[in-house]
Amino acid sequence: MTTKLLTNLAGLALFSSMAAIPVTAGAADLDAIGATIAEHQKLPAFVPAGEPFDAKTCMADKKLMVVSFSSAVEFTGGVATRMTEIAKEIGFQYDHYQTQGQPSQWIQGINQAVTQGYDLVDVLMSDPRVLLPQAMQVDQAGLKVVAAHASGFDTPAPEPFQNVHIDYTQAGRLMAQWAILKTQGKANVLAIVAEDSFSANSLQNGIKEVMDECEDCKVQYINVPVTDWATRMQSTVQSALLRDPSVNYILPIYDGMAQFVVPAVELTQSANRVKIATFNGSPYVLQLVQQGKVEMDIGESIDWVAHAIVDAEMRMLCGLPPVEDPKVPLYIFDASNADTAGKPPQISTGYGDAYLAGYRKLWGLQ
Structure with a gap:
């Protein structure tokens, strides 16, 4: 063997042995x-999840329903309520089917979406595995069925659910x-x-x-x-x-x-x-x-999450490329900044407001 080849082989062997060494939490x-x-x-910046589009025009005749895991839970109920309010600002119908975390209520809401001719139903933050039979019925009826904020990128919801993942x-x-x-x-x-x-x-x-x-x-x-x-x-x-x-x-x-x-x-x-x-x-x-x-x-800001889900679902109905990552930021609160959430803390407070103008520009509303 040549000297150069021996050197390269030795380097590869060293690299392989180093790769097998457990990583320790050293200074680096x-x-x-x-x-x-x-x-x-750092205060979160707004990052769009897709290209700009005319939301008001493409959503004018659409009708959506959110059936949340529980309307009584502050986070899930808050996101669902904001989704309906955001839709109203854009100019389309988005109804919140109220639940108290009971599977029978989720099923009733899904059935109502089918019988009343909705375009999309979102089983917000529920476990999609337990609603798979209903999801298949929704799909057969021609509606889109979405599992929003239900899992991370590594755990997709089963078909026919469409995902709006959170990291x-x-x-x-x-x-x-x-x-x-x-x-x-x-x-x-x-x-x-x-x-x-x-x-x-x-x-x-x-x-x-x-x-x-x-x-x-x-x-x-x-x-x-x-x-x-x-x-x-x-x-x-x-x-x-x-x-x-x-x-x-x-x-x-x-x-x-x-x-x-x-x-x-x-x-x-x-x-x-x-x-x-x-x-x-x-x-x-x-x-x-x-x-x-x-x-x-x-x-996670409830209001930011709601905007991100509405954005992803509008893209589904407007024939745009699906959102792979809704770009919802994770923001760390500790003793240094917890007071920015309010005294006492308030929903969606402390995250800044960059996303508000960001989404309105993205949707062609300004």
Whole structure:
């Protein structure tokens, strides 16, 4: 062999051996994580998900219905209500079929959309797997059926559902990265998941992806189904903290879990060593951030989410290319900026208003 070839082979062997070495949270890794966190602490900028179009003209005769997971839940009900208001501003009909989280109500709403000749029905934030028979009927009737804000890019809804994804996987990554950064690569994480929620898979994937790359970190996953949060969440977390006193971070994948996690931390007298980082940006949890009981909450603006979903659905009905990424930003709230959400925190407050002019220009309304 020539000297040059031997050198190249040696280089390839070295590269291969390096690739097999577990990644540790060294200074360079922590710097990269810190840069990612800092990027998500900047006030979000508007990024269009597609080309501009004349929304008022192409939507003039369209009729849509949103059947949300629960109209009584602040986030889901708030998004659904704003979707109908945004449609009214544009000039088309979008009705909100009210539910209280009951599958029978979802089915009734879907049936009504079919019998009353709607063009599109959105089962907002519901698990599309449980509505697959109804979705097939909707598709056969010639309506578009959408699962908006139901899962991340890595977990598409089953056909015939059309997706409006949210980057749940990135939210999971950010929670894990926050814990690693704050512990300087020594995170011992208790991740609370809810496997009966369709989006939980993407969130857990994001956490796992990051934690698997940190050699000196540990993570344990505890599944508490949504229906058991009120009865089992607090006791489950308390037991886990007492069983492992070295846990230093709890990552509840939805901030609706926080109301049960915070008391568990306080009752085990763990608040000095155990911090909480979570996701959704619900006003009552942002208030816990202001109070120092939750360290970090990754927020989504309800109003921004509603605009993004309406944009994607209009493109479906107007024959435009589908939205692959609705460009809904994830914005980190902590002690440094939680007050920008209001005192007390308000829905869709603290994210800036760049998206308002952005969408109106995108839709040809100004």
